[in-house]
Amino acid sequence: MFGISYWMIPVFSGCVWLAMLLAMLLTWAVHDGAPIITPMDGGQTIAYISDIGAHRLQPLFIAMGSVTVVTFDVVFISERWLRHRGRLHGNTSTFQKILSAIAIIASIVGAVGLICLTCLNDIKHHKAHDICLAIFIGGYIVSAIFICWEYQRLGIHYREHRVLRISFWIKLAFIFVELGLAIGFGVCNRKKLWNTAAILEWIVALIYTFYVWSFAIDFIPAVRTKHHKGGDPEVEVAMAMEAESRARGYQGVGDEQRAYASQGGSSNGHSRYGEPAMARNF
Numbered sequence: 151m152f153g154i155s156y157w158m159i160p161v162f163s164g165c166v167w168l169a170m171l172l173a174m175l176l177t178w179a180v181h182d183g184a185p186i187i188t189p190m191d192g193g194q195t196i197a198y199i200s201d202i203g204a205h206r207l208q209p210l211f212i213a214m215g216s217v218t219v220v221t222f223d224v225v226f227i228s229e230r231w232l233r234h235r236g237r238l239h240g241n242t243s244t245f246q247k248i249l250s251a252i253a254i255i256a257s258i259v260g261a262v263g264l265i266c267l268t269c270l271n272d273i274k275h276h277k278a279h280d281i282c283l284a285i286f287i288g289g290y291i292v293s294a295i296f297i298c299w300e301y302q303r304l305g306i307h308y309r310e311h312r313v314l315r316i317s318f319w320i321k322l323a324f325i326f327v328e329l330g331l332a333i334g335f336g337v338c339n340r341k342k343l344w345n346t347a348a349i350l351e352w353i354v355a356l357i358y359t360f361y362v363w364s365f366a367i368d369f370i371p372a373v374r375t376k377h378h379k380g381g382d383p384e385v386e387v388a389m390a391m392e393a394e395s396r397a398r399g400y401q402g403v404g405d406e407q408r409a410y411a412s413q414g415g416s417s418n419g420h421s422r423y424g425e426p427a428m429a430r431n432f
Contacts, residue, residue, distance in 0.1 A: 156228050156372050160365035163221040168359045170214035174202045175352070189273050194344035198351055200279060204271035212268040218362075219261035225365050226254045226293070237372045239314060241300075242307045249300040253293045260289025287332050287354070294325050294361070313370055320364045328354060328361075 178184060178197055186194070190201055203211035230250050232238040241247050263285030270278045301318040308314055331354045338347035398406070 155369070156232065157366040157369035159221055159228065160225045160362050160369075163218050163225065164359045164362035166214050166221070167218040167362060168356075170210065170218070171199070171352070171355055171359070173210060173214075174199060174207055177207060178202045189276065191342070191344050194348070196345045196348040198272070198348050199355060200267070200272040200283070203268060204273045208268070208271055212265075215268045216265050219264045222362055223254070223257050223261050225362075226257045226297070229365070229368060230254060232369070232372050238368070239304055239308045239311060239371065241304070243303070246300050246303050249296045249303070253297040253300065256289050256293035256296065258289075260286050260293060263287075263289055287328075290358070290361075291325060291329055291332070294321050294328075298322050298325060311371075313367060317364065317368050320367070321361075324357070324361045324364070328357060331357070 178187075184195070184197075187197060187201055187205060189204065190197060199211075229238065230247075233240055233250070241250065263282045267279050267282035267286060270282060272279045298318060298321040301314055301321065305311075305314045305318055331350050335347050335350040335354065338344075338350060
């Protein structure tokens, strides 16, 4: 795409996000000497990201935050496109495509939430800002859940490809860690433990960087299939199953299914779909 490799998109997106966080944190803590700024509460000595972003760094907050989520959404869309073109492991069912579509929609909702919260600073629009923050976090957690679900289903059909398994576990870990930290952040806010809540917010934001970077792993197969013209993934899967069936001595999948049915069990230790009868779980 435009002469660049797809894996560069999540790397770029994550780098922009990390650069934004470091610029804001270092400006407040080092350059400004960690001052107490509006709208920090009484007894609070550690600024929230939004506290810093509500002042002169708001243009940076808006620009770099927007670039991050827009390019990250491009990652989700690109992945769907590459699966459709056959350059990534193709979806083997309509259900998997639905999971992918929901993940894309949720990521767009999360992106809108972040863009809005950067524009609605925490001083003049406190309530709206908090709502947008919840939309941002919730959108990307929901997105992670559905893309994780999609990867779990893909992993069942492509057991030999470790990249799917690795990506699945990374995204599953992100869901649990970020959800736990987000709950902790909310609880600390309600109990007015401002400094603890601020620390949790910075941790959540930093972990988000690594989540974005994890999508670079997903695009590794696309590098190997750069010159692949692609086609219908479902057709390609069917052709692969047909070839495997013939390799086992049958005339095709239909012939193997008939043999399986006539024997009332597995044929040559394989199911009628060409997978091991005792296949291990993903």
